[in-house]
Amino acid sequence: MELGLSAFVIFFAAIFTNNILLTNFLGMCSFLAVSREVKSSLGLGLAVIFVMTCTSALNYLVYHHLLVPLDLVHFRYIVFIIVIAAFVQIVEMVIERFSPVLYVILGIFIPLITVNCAILGVALFMIIRDYSFSQSVAYGAGGGIGWTLAIVAMGGIRQRMKGAKVPRPLEGPGITLIIAGLMALAFIGFTGMIQIQ
């Protein structure tokens, strides 16, 4: 845990070397369920980037300016969940009201995000690693982009594999996990560059 790590470094580390999905396994449920096509993967990915960046900022402020002074840090799980759920709800209403086009693209994905463990995971990691405000926001944005990168790549691979003959018991989640393993293997190639832990 180096405190001198600049926000810029954390941003790139969260995308490549410490990809939130392929090294921390966060957000697997929706990753397995939605990654059948590039189009829907991209939609969900964009929604995740947006929500993750904003909630990591919000959660940072709530944690350091409300929970720590009041000595209520043990309640952070409940508070984070409520912040995330409320934020997602508000975003959904705002988008529906002001941008019908965006609502058509992202609409069905937004409620899914509340239960995406990557969002809560980012908030918890940021507390454990003692990030500053700018570091937290960079980590949230990088994490979201990294997650999107992984799910879009997976969507592309699965689209290509539609005609492939996969052993019956391995169909669906089984083969997706193994492909994810291969992707993780490829991402290990980045690890030498920067390290955050």
Next chain:
Amino acid sequence: MAKSKSMAIFVSGLWKENPVFRQILGICSALAVTNLMMNTLIMGLSLIFVTAMSNLTVSALRSITPVRIRMMVQTLIIASYVIIVDILLKAHLPDISEALGPYVGLIITNCIIMGRCEAFARHNTPWPSLLDGVASGCGYAFVLLTVAFFRELLGFGTVFGVRLMPGGWTNWTIMVMAPGAFFMLGGFIWVARSFGPRDGEKPEGAR
């Protein structure tokens, strides 16, 4: 009669409707904590506790919970039990608490628990709900321990920290890193789905 029903609930949670390899729920932590048997055991026990207790509570409160806000109520119940587990681990097993890191907190978003509350506890009396929670939790712990057994054995040559492999064994470092987790769980799902009932299974197993 009552006994055979309890038995049926147990079997379905453990194998027929196993949350991990049948319903593909709770994958995040199944991948993240399974590099050491000890961590996995603690995680499994925590999850059994949280699932059982939240099922019990949701079921006990089912007649007075307004339907429209039930998700929020369930989340709060689950989160309260997770906080208890977190505090207990920090106090008594600080090393493991540190190793598990954020994944204890992430039990809240583990879809197994919410799924059981929604699907079972909401419509059943407290006792079967408790049993159902324990069964689902055990099903989860069983898969995790199996995966962890192979990962630790191949990756470190040990089981629960006790050396099992002969002296000349070269550790498969990849097994304790991220890709090993994916391969192992994928392989486990493959083997598990090759046995057992096929009927009622959709061509695309994932939800």
